Amino acid sequence: xxxxxxxxxxxxxxxxxxxxxxxxxxxxxxxxxxxxxxxxxxxxxxxxxxxxxxxxxxxxxxxxxxxxxxxxxxxxxxxxxxxxxxxxxxxxxxxxxxxxxxxxxxxxxxxxxxxxxxxxxxxxxxxxxxxxxxxxxxxxxxxxxxxxxxxxxxxxxxxxxxxxxxxxxxxxxxxxxxxxxxxxxxxxxxxxxxxxxxxxxxxxxxxxxxxxxxxxxxxxxxxxx
Numbered sequence: 001x002x003x004x005x006x007x008x009x010x011x012x013x014x015x016x017x018x019x020x021x022x023x024x025x026x027x028x029x030x031x032x033x034x035x036x037x038x039x040x041x042x043x044x045x046x047x048x049x050x051x052x053x054x055x056x057x058x059x060x061x062x063x064x065x066x067x068x069x070x071x072x073x074x075x076x077x078x079x080x081x082x083x084x085x086x087x088x089x090x091x092x093x094x095x096x097x098x099x100x101x102x103x104x105x106x107x108x109x110x111x112x113x114x115x116x117x118x119x120x121x122x123x124x125x126x127x128x129x130x131x132x133x134x135x136x137x138x139x140x141x142x143x144x145x146x147x148x149x150x151x152x153x154x155x156x157x158x159x160x161x162x163x164x165x166x167x168x169x170x171x172x173x174x175x176x177x178x179x180x181x182x183x184x185x186x187x188x189x190x191x192x193x194x195x196x197x198x199x200x201x202x203x204x205x206x207x208x209x210x211x212x213x214x215x216x217x218x219x220x221x222x223x224x225x
Contacts, residue, residue: 003030003173009070011035011063011077011085014045017101017139018076020147023049024178026057027150033059035066052150068092072170074099076139079106079121086125094132097167099174100125101139103198111203113196120192126163136162136171137191140198142180143212156214158182161191183217 008025010018013034022032026049036042042060049058060066067073067089073096077085082102086093100122106114118124126135138160146152158175160182162168168184175182185194197215204213 003170003177005029005031006072007031007033007070008072008074008174009033009035009061009066010074011066011089012081013060013066013074013076014038014041015076016144017142017147018074019045019049020144021074021076021139021178022058023052023148023150025174026050026053026055028177029057030174030177031057031059033061033066033070035063036060037063052148064089064092067096070096072097072099072174074101076101079104079116082121082125083128086129090129093129096133097170098125098129098133098135099138099171100135101137103140103195105199105202111199111206113199115192115196120189121195122161122191123188126188131163134162134164134167135188136160136164136167137188137194138171138175138182140191140194141201141215143201143214145211147178154180154214155212155216156180157217159185159190159194159197159215159217161185161188161194163188181217183220 012018014036046060102121104121122137146154160168160171172182201213
């Protein structure tokens with residue numbers, strides 16, 4: 001299953017994870033808008049990604065304009081910038097799906113689980129935005145190093161958490177469009193587990209000197225994924 005073609009805005013889209021997702025979604029036929037506060041950097045990244053994608057499906061705009069023009073908004077900024085970025089676009093998010101990839105990493109000890117008060121950065125964002133915005137937690141555990149390599153099969157499944165089952169299904173479809181397996185993982189409060197797993201994977205990467213440690217969900221028939 002793939003999702004219907006749509007416009008996706010990625011706030012923080014010039015970073016490693018955002019640009020990797022942008023490339024894969026553009027190759028799948030979606031229109032992608034990179035939200036950025038740096039037009040010069042965004043223009044350069046867009047040119048690089050469009051060359052890799054073989055088209056002109058990726059454009060750029062400031063965060064607010066990008067969020068306004070898209071049906072689906074993706075947040076791929078560091079935890080420290082999460083709240084400020086959302087406040088910038090809050091009033092244009094009503095009725096949309098917001099995919100939040102935030103991981104509450106606290107430098108320099110990013111290989112240690114340090115969840116925020118309340119237990120989940122993404123659940124806190126859903127509580128702040130209210131029910132008019134369907135927040136979905138996803139993509140926290142996928143290595144950004146492999147997303148831009150379209151010939152590389154990303155060996156990591158995506159845990160999708162959210163209070164709205166239809167919104168979760170939309171995100172699962174987008175994950176498949178990006179070449180990833182994804183699974184319903186329950187309500188938004190369960191995002192705490194995916195957020196914590198990222199620090200564990202970083203610790204594994206450091207110990208074994210790799211860049212792409214990931215997780216796999218087993219015991220589910222492939223047709224049910």
